[in-house]
Amino acid sequence: VSREARRLLQALCPCVKVYARVAPHQKELVITALNAAGHTTLMCGDGTNDVGALKQAHVGVSIINNPELEKRIEQRLALQADPQAAALERFARARGAGRKKTKPANESLSESLQRALAESSEQDADPTLVRLGDASIASPFTSKRTSVECVLSVVRQGRCTLVTTIQVFKILALNCLVSAFMLSALYLHGVKQGDTQMTIAGVVVAALFYFASSAPPIEKLAAKRPASRLFDASVCASIALQFAIHLSSLFAVLHLCEPYAEPLDGAQRVPDGEFYPTVLNGCIFLLSSWMQLNTFAANYTGEPFTQPLQKNKPLFYTLVFGWVSIFIASLDVVPGLGSTLQLSPLPAVDSDPFRLYFALLLLGNLGGVLLVEKVCRLVLG
Secondary structure, eight states: OOHHHHHHHHHHGGGOOOOOSOOHHHHHHHHHHHHHTTOOOEEEEOSGGGHHHHHHSSEEEEEOOOHHHHHHHHHHHHHHHOHHHHHHHHHHHHTTOOOOOOOOSOOOHHHHHHHHHHHHHHHHHOGGGOOOOTHHHHOSEEESSSSTTHHHHHHHHHHHHHHHHHHHHHHHHHHHHHHHHHHHHHHHTTOOOOHHHHHHHHHHHHHHHHHHHTOOBOSSOOSSOOOSSTTOHHHHHHHHHHHHHHHHHHHHHHHHHGGGOOOOOTTTTOTTSOOOOOHHHHHHHHHHHHHHHHHHHHHOOOTTTBOOTTTOHHHHHHHHHHHHHHHHHHHTOSTTHHHHTTOOOOOOTTTOTHHHHHHHHHHHHHHHHHHHHHHHHHHHO
16 A cells, blocks of 8 residues: 555544445555544454454454354343243254254343353353453453443443543652651651551551452443543642642641640650650541541542442442541540540530631641632543
8 A cells, every 4th residue: 555545544433433345454555544644543353354443443342253152142131021032942952953043133131241241151151162262362351241231341441441440549648748758747846746647547548449449340441532642731730739638638637737846854854765645646537537537528530430429338438438447536426435536535625616727627638629629620631
């Protein structure tokens, strides 16, 4: 093919919807032209004639092509749809005869699901039916289905993986920045966190990462596309603005705890020495834990790509339990909870509105990060 013909094909390919009666090398030319035009291509094939195009595509999906499996699936679907046909089929099998069915032209959603179940049942009953062809050698994805519906699964899972990766990086970045400034503030004031506090925070954060990363994709494919790269405008702006809110909350709690700072002697300032709970230590621990929970809640992607937060029960209930526990601990209304978390008693409400200010600071931080993330998604997403 001449250079001029390739250039013409590259200009025409984006305008064409259907390509019919193409030879194997022409499939490869079409995929190459679409790639050169700046498009992201996905090729689905089942035989040797599709290998060239599968290699040229950004994403290649191979499907099996087994006439025997197709025949068994059509027979199973026909028997499920017609009880009388099932009786005749059993009678015909008893006499050693078989029945042939043609594939319906149009399948509804329920028929498609029945077909998928029939494929799975037939493959489980006879594993020898699944023979991977030459197309599986040239493609990173291979489906046991005979239908091109597997392409939708690849797109759904790919989008789910992309948004999950981005949200994990956002959460890691914010948690690392918050932890760094929190530890710096504690070090400058000669205090530190207790072992129980660090253990509880680490276990909860690990559980939240697991629950957030295991969210399945939504079955319905959304028209909206997710962010294609990590350093997207919406991602960077969201991280910067959320960190600004967290940093301002940290400075606010330092200013709030300043009148209650207790002088520490030399032994108490030793980094590896015994832990001494103070008002500053307790407030920073509660605030940092609260900000980590807010980070997960605000940056969890959810719809339209993954399972919504309310339907991700383990993540949702863990967040709610964490919020309620921290809020109760800040108000000191449950006896024994503060000592379990190695917290120093906060000033009482009767003599000083310290607890009220601290509770308002927690709620303001939550509302601020949720609002920032939503605005960044709407404006820059």
